């Protein structure tokens with residue numbers, strides 16, 4: 001049984017700010033083991049390592065955005081079940097975030113310096129979606145997850161051939177994202193009207209170009 005606690009608006013702002021800091025500074029802690037496990041650390045040449053780090057940095061930033069989106073949406077979700085679903089998805093995204101951060105460290109690299117900016121932008125989008133109602137909220141989850149799934153597929157194909165550790169992480173993420181989309185659909189997601197998916201794709205193209213470089 002969970003006790004109902006009353007949070008003042010200031011408490012809520014502090015809790016969300018703490019979450020934002022933890023997420024953007026890369027202090028995420030995974031609840032599940034890293035899928036790369038004991039897979040061998042293949043020797044990558046410098047160009048391969050840079051490319052793998054660029055891709056994993058994109059994925060890390062994508063997870064920062066997913067966190068912010070879901071936290072923003074959950075903050076204004078009307079229905080308790082929708083809120084619980086968003087919070088559960090956000091927890092799995094925390095695993096993804098931690099695994100991507102681990103892999104970036106192994107590749108002698110670091111998360112994007114622009115993550116606080118991406119967090120703030122995605123949080124605002126999440127709030128805006130959430131304020132339009134739970135059908136929209138879930139519709140956003142479906143569209144986000146489908147787009148993430150598509151870019152993970154692309155990364156799986158373009159990672160250096162020897163980089164099985166990154167690939168293992170992305171494969172698990174991809175199957176989690178597909179499940180997040182299916183669950184949101186089953187919970188009554190509405191289909192987002194036409195300019196929105198395109199705008200989301202455009203935003204994510206900008207994010208990918210920036211995060212790949214640093």
Ligand SMILES: [Fe+2]
Nearest residue numbers: 063066093096
């Ligand atoms: Fe994710």
Ligand SMILES: [Fe+2]
Nearest residue numbers: 145176177180
């Ligand atoms: Fe997801």
